[in-house]
Every structure is written in structure tokens, then in C-alpha cells.
């Protein structure tokens with residue numbers, strides 16, 4: 001059994017208009033393109049993966065991913081597709097740093113393929129399912145109408161929300177207060193600053209929110225400052241009782257180890273698409289568990305392929321606070337036509353078919369072409 005070819009297809013990921021709100025701290029590239037990765041074998045079985053992108057935050061573009069996979073391809077063709085560890089070691093040997101989205105797309109495809117070959121779902125390859133479903137967070141649509149949107153989503157069963165910050169401090173404080181006024185204590189809200197504040201600004205704003213009539217026990221402060229400022233994060237953590245989640249600076253196991261060593265986070269956001277695949281993310285989950293740090297198993301701009309991989313990993317994890325697999329619901333279109341993750345009552349479910357359990361894929365619908373500069 002051998003890998004015979006690896007095929008990449010760039011696909012457009014357009015957010016629905018109501019999700020196009022200005023996110024000043026989250027530089028959105030004009031290019032919204034992901035890459036579908038197909039790993040072919042001499043068995044006729046094909047593994048499907050997705051390399052998701054956020055060039056404004058992580059640098060790598062879809063076109064760099066395609067080049068990265070072309071570069072790695074000669075070292076993977078001819079190898080046994082079931083030896084996922086060997087394949088990842090080979091990838092790291094030729095690309096010890098960088099190519100993170102490329103690595104994630106390949107690793108997701110390897111897992112889908114191995115599951116199809118053995119005849120088990122991906123969660124089974126990860127040691128088996130711990131949960132039947134895992135609560136997922138979702139981002140409400142617009143700043144203008146956040147509260148009514150939240151209430152509608154709560155009506156659908158969602159119990160975890162993420163709100164990006166606009167960059168206007170007074171506006172943001174008012175927005176957070178109005179959301180907190182409208183959600184019960186068992187509904188979690190993370191406010192994601194995407195590194196937009198200074199330490200002092202964070203302490204000021206956290207102080208205002210802490211002094212609400214009742215302390216906001218359901219609030220999470222997500223990545224308020226530079227992702228690599230761990231001394232600053234530790235200072236914030238000591239100064240406020242609002243839990244601090246770190247996210248944007250976690251790309252490698254070293255990054256996570258440094259956060260653990262610096263006691264810089266209450267919660268870490270671990271993302272397959274940002275750490276180079278399922279195996280690397282699994283390793284980080286085990287590290288977080290060993291260090292007694294709460295974690296979420298999260299997404300970046302993902303369609304249903306990568307979102308499904310995230311769901312399998314979250315379901316196989318001991319105690320994720322919640323997961324993030326709703327991004328595909330915010331997009332105009334998706335390559336997946338049938339199968340994969342689904343959401344019911346605010347929680348993520350997967351089927352028990354082999355691999356990711358994705359039955360239908362329509363690449364032509366959203367195939368992207370490289371735009372002229």
C-alpha cells in the first residue's frame with residue numbers, strides 16, 4: 001500500500017455578508033482562499049484534508065501552502081499511508097519550521113485516509129471517543145445587532161460565544177456589558193482582542209468589567225496583548241480574576257511549553273490549523289492536560305473538512321472547555337456537500353463512518369484562481 005500522488009486545489013472561502021464586520025485587530029487579507037489536499041493511494045482510496053488560512057495573522061497564504069506541499073511531495077510519495085507518525089517525521093525533517101497550514105492539510109488527509117483504509121472513524125485513530133458531543137462556540141453576526149443575534153443563537157441551543165473587539169474601547173466595553181446583560185451565567189463569552197491592547201489597557205478594561213454589579217464569571221479574556229508577550233500575560237493573569245485565554249502565539253510545542261513555564265494562561269486555544277495538524281494538536285492537548293491548564297480545541301477560517309477534523313479531535317479529548325467548529329456555517333459556500341461535522345443544540349457531532357465521515361465533496365463549485373497582483 002503506497003501513496004501515489006498528492007493533489008492540491010485552492011478554494012474560495014467567502015464569509016456571508018453579515019459576517020464581514022470590521023475587525024480592526026484582525027487584519028483580513030483580501031485573499032480568502034483555503035486549500036483542499038487529496039492524498040491518493042494505489043488502493044484507490046483517497047484521503048481528504050484542508051489547509052485553512054488567515055494570512056493577516058499567521059502569514060502563510062494558500063499559494064505558499066501549495067508550494068510547500070509540492071516541495072514535500074517527493075518525500076511522501078511511495079510511503080505507507082498508515083504510518084502517520086513516520087510521514088510527519090519525514091515532513092519535519094524536510095521542513096522543520098513553517099509550512100504550518102500545509103502540514104495541517106496533509107496531516108488531516110493522512111488521518112482521513114488511514115481511517116478509510118482500516119475502516120474506522122478518525123476519533124478511533126486518536127484513542128477513541130470520550131464524548132458523544134462537545135459544546136461549540138460561535139461568533140454572532142454583526143456588531144450592530146449582536147444581542148438579538150445572540151438570543152437567536154441561544155434559542156438554537158448555543159452556550160458559548162466569541163466576540164471580536166472593534167478597537168473602540170468605549171464601544172467595546174458597552175458591547176461586552178450588553179452581551180453579559182443578556183446571557184445567563186452558564187453561557188460563556190470570550191472576547192477576542194487578537195493582540196490589540198497593551199498590558200495597561202487590558203488591566204483598565206478588565207477592571208471595568210470586573211466591577212460589574214456581579215462579577216462576570218462566564219467571561220473569558222482572549223489574547224488581549226501580543227501573543228509572545230508571556231511576561232505581560234502573566235502580569236495580567238495575576239492582576240485580574242477574569243480567566244485569560246492565550247491563542248495567537250501558539251504555533252509550536254515550544255510556544256505552549258513557554259506559556260506553561262511562565263504560568264501565563266488560564267486557558268489555551270489549540271488549533272489543528274495553526275499548529276500543523278491533528279497529531280501536533282493532540283500532543284499539545286496532552287501537554288495542557290499534564291500541566292492542568294484548561295484548553296479549547298478550536299478553528300481558524302475553516303470549511304467543513306477542517307472543522308470535521310477539529311470535531312473528531314475534540315470528541316477524543318478528555319475535557320475540552322468547548323470546541324470551535326462553526327466557521328463553516330458562516331461561509332457562503334462549502335466544498336462538503338454531505339457528511340462531516342454537524343451541530344445540534346449548540347454541540348458538535350460526527351458520524352461513525354470511516355475517516356472524517358465526509359461523503360460528498362464538490363471542488364468545482366468554489367475552485368479559486370490566483371488573482372493578479
Ligand SMILES: [Mg+2]
Nearest residue numbers: 192222223247
Ligand atoms: Mg482568537
